[in-house]
Amino acid sequence: SGGPCWDVSLGRKDSLFASQEASNKIMPSPRSNATYLIQLFQRFNLSIENLVALSGSHSIGYGRCFSIVFRLYNQSGSGHPDPTINPAFREVLDKLCPLGGDGNITGGLDATPVVFDNQYFKDLVDGKGFLNSDQVLFSTDKRTRKWVVQFSRDQDKFFSSFVVGMIKLGSLPPATADGEVRLNCRRVNKPVDEAFLEYLTSNNVDDKRNHIKRHAKQGGHWKL
Incomplete structure (x- = not known):
């Protein structure tokens, strides 16, 4: 609940199928560092401010223990926990995600996981980021840190920057020319043909009109 609103442009094409492989090529891993995230977003002409603001989408939601267990017990192959984790918060995570435990157990991505607010950024400043790819925005890179700090202090600024980022993200050229x-x-x-069958089998005139409106094909032979 909560959060800003913005107008969404109509007419964008979606793919006719989903591809896990294609998604993995552009979706950042929970293990990602700040430099990788910056370079990934720059590929799509998204700024560092856009990166940090859009990362604030993690203000809502939950993450799996599978995604953070390396942070708790073997950060970067060191055999030790991530030193940037707040010690008290690490105790909470250790209980939630014990070594060898169920990797599908979930925890909130911030302290208010059902409210869209700037608590996510406050948590990063306090060393309480759930995902490594979130905490690095504050703990390891000054280019992203300044935006984390600013958004943690000014929720309105976060909201306005988030809207700008979402509009830019939604304006990127579609990855497919064969979508709809x-x-x-x-x-x-x-x-x-399925839509036309619904039209033929409907006994209600208004339903027939609605079927035509919903399913008419641009350039096709039947439409209202």
């Missing part, structure tokens, strides 16, 4: 503009963003469009 979805009628429902949660699923691919129905084939035209």
Whole structure:
């Protein structure tokens, strides 16, 4: 709950299928360091401010123990925990994610995981970031640290920067030319013949009109 609002442009194409391999090429790992994150975002013409603001999406949500167990027991192959973790917070994480425990157990990405606010940034300043890729934004790189500090002190600034970042992210050229503009963003469009069958089998005139409106094909042979 909470958080800013913004207008979303219509007409963006979505892919007709999902690809785990393609996603893994651009989605940062929980192990990512700040330099990698900066370079990744720069590939898409997203600034350091955009990076930190969009990382604030972790103000809401949960992460798995699988994603942080290396931080607790073997950071960078050292056999020791990540020294940037707040000691008291590390005790909490040790209990939540014991060595050899269930990697699917989850913990909040910040102290208020169901509220969109700037608590995420306050936690990073206090050494209480859940993911390594979050904590490094404050603990290891001055280029990102200044934005973490600013957002931790000014929620309105975080919200406005987040909106700018989301609009830029949503304006990136689509990765596919073979996609479609979805009628429902949660699923691919129905084939035209299936939509037409719904039209034929409907006994309600208004339903028929709605079927045509929803499923009409641009450039097709039947539409309202």
